[in-house]
Amino acid sequence: MPGPILRWSPECKALGTTSPLPNIRGFIVPPIAGLGPSDEVSNRYDWLTPERLAHLRGVLLGLTLFFGLIVWVFHTLGPATVRAPNFIFKLRGVGVLTWLYALVQMVDMRFYNSRFAKRRRAQLRIPESLNGWLLGQMVAWFGIVYYGLTEDLRWYVAGLVIFGLSFWAFPVREEKGSNSPS
DSSP states (O other), X not given: OOOOOOOOOHHHHHHTOSOOSOOOGGGSOOOOTTSSSOSTTTTTTTTOOHHHHHHHHHHHHHHHHHHHHHHHHHHHHSXXXXXXXXXXXXXXXXXXXXXXXXXXXXXXXXXXXXXHHHHHXXXXXXXXXXHHHHHHHHHHHHHHHHHHHHOOOHHHHHHHHHHHHHHHHSOOOOOTTOOOOO
């Protein structure tokens, strides 16, 4: 037996609706305690206090140095495979684009504070210092990949310098709007 045929009727107009569906407002599951609307997203990174940011900065530097050491040990165990010049040319192109992106973003965040930097900061909701360090780490980690594939240490050393400068350019400081006790 087919279900009821739903069509608009004058009763729908009397109920104040244009839908032929019955009023199902009473059948909606009530909200569960603790799962309703909250400010959880806005407070997602409250645990990133200045003390923890300083610790995280050390962890990022330690990981970057550790993986560079792993690649160095790997290269001391035996010679690397000779890569095609076309591959190295393309890898350098990716490196130049990575460096340009990271450096432009870092300069924009630190000195110009354009609308793009403000929008990115609002979307990421992480402290500006951490964002700057991650951009510096991106450059250093590209250097690790380049060093691993070509045995050319220059990109890694230059990346470490930029990474170190990102620590200076983006110091740990109290973020505006943070509610950590002082």
